[in-house]
Amino acid sequence: MNWDDALASDGLTSEQRAALEQSSAALTDRNAVYFGDLYRAGERWRLLLDFENETAFLDIETTGLGGDSYLTMCGIPDAYGFKAYVRGDNLDQLVEDLHHYKLVVTFNGITFDVPWLRRGLGPLLENTAHIDLMHVLRSVGLRGGLKKIEKAIGLDRGDDLSLLTGRDAVNLWNMAQDGEPNALETLIRYNAEDVASLPRLAEYAYGKNSAGTLMAVPGFFSPCPFRHFIPSL
Numbered sequence: 001m002n003w004d005d006a007l008a009s010d011g012l013t014s015e016q017r018a019a020l021e022q023s024s025a026a027l028t029d030r031n032a033v034y035f036g037d038l039y040r041a042g043e044r045w046r047l048l049l050d051f052e053n054e055t056a057f058l059d060i061e062t063t064g065l066g067g068d069s070y071l072t073m074c075g076i077p078d079a080y081g082f083k084a085y086v087r088g089d090n091l092d093q094l095v096e097d098l099h100h101y102k103l104v105v106t107f108n109g110i111t112f113d114v115p116w117l118r119r120g121l122g123p124l125l126e127n128t129a130h131i132d133l134m135h136v137l138r139s140v141g142l143r144g145g146l147k148k149i150e151k152a153i154g155l156d157r158g159d160d161l162s163l164l165t166g167r168d169a170v171n172l173w174n175m176a177q178d179g180e181p182n183a184l185e186t187l188i189r190y191n192a193e194d195v196a197s198l199p200r201l202a203e204y205a206y207g208k209n210s211a212g213t214l215m216a217v218p219g220f221f222s223p224c225p226f227r228h229f230i231p232s233l
Contacts, residue, residue, distance in 0.1 A: 030054070032102040036129030041110060042139040044131040045209045047103055048202055049217060051129070053079050054102035057202075059195035060113045061169045061187065071120035072173045074113075075191040077199070084188045095124050105198055107146050108134045133201050140208040150197050153204055164190050 006012075007020050026034035032051050036044055048055070056076045063069045074085045074094055078101070085094040094117075098104070104125060106113045110132045117124060142149050150156075169190055175183035210216040 030102055032129035033127055036103075036131075041132055041135035043136075044129065045136045045202075045205050046215065047129055047131060048105075048206050049215070051103040054100075055079070055105060056098065056101040056103070057105045057195050057198040058109065058113060059106065059191055059198070060116055061166075061173065061191055062116055063170055063173060071116055072169075073187065073191060074117065075188070075195045077192075077195055082192055082195075084191065086184070086188070092121070095121050098124055098128065101128055103129050103131065105131045105133060105202055107198060107201070108132065110135070131202070133198060133205060136205045136209070137201065140205065146194060146197065149201065153201075155197055155200055 007017065007024065012020070023035070027050065030051075032047055032054075035047055039046060056078050058074060058076050060074045061072045063072055070087070071091070072087050073091065076083050076085070076094075076097075083097075085091045085097075104114075109130065114125060114130065137143075137149060142152055144152075169187060172183050172187040172190065176187065206217075
């Protein structure tokens, strides 16, 4: 069944028909925010398929969590590859580039990534829907941090960088500011490794949540191939 089939049904109330017409128009207008506002955080997996080629996966790094901490970088893979936005280089460009996306996908981004981005860069993502996979994965019984969930569903990074933590990311940034060779490149790769799993987690979440529904798509894959965009040092 598609939108036209639904609208052609004789069993609709006037309110239901109006809601369907409004939703159909929003999809035609590529208005992801309209749909994002309709769903609770755990239900926003429903947007993945319709906006898959207009999606940015996003992960940030900071110097800590205290009041004097600040944003150091943001990594974004999309359907075309990976790009790192680094403080002191091109971080300010991130605000403009985010305007090109209809959907942004994070892990714990509602409470961490997006507030930190707005704190450091000002208003952004006001016309972009947001899927926080931490909430979506909770709806299928997966809780905990990113690495714990990766292991639970069998995602193997197969890289020594998987042993690093957020504290190591802070140390790498500080080392880079002190002129340590390769520290910044290692930080970027660490960030890329973290964000690289988000497309696969999105695929998993979509498959689990849509199973047995009309939205189920056998073999649905994110347009961001896992590890395709991880830069080599």
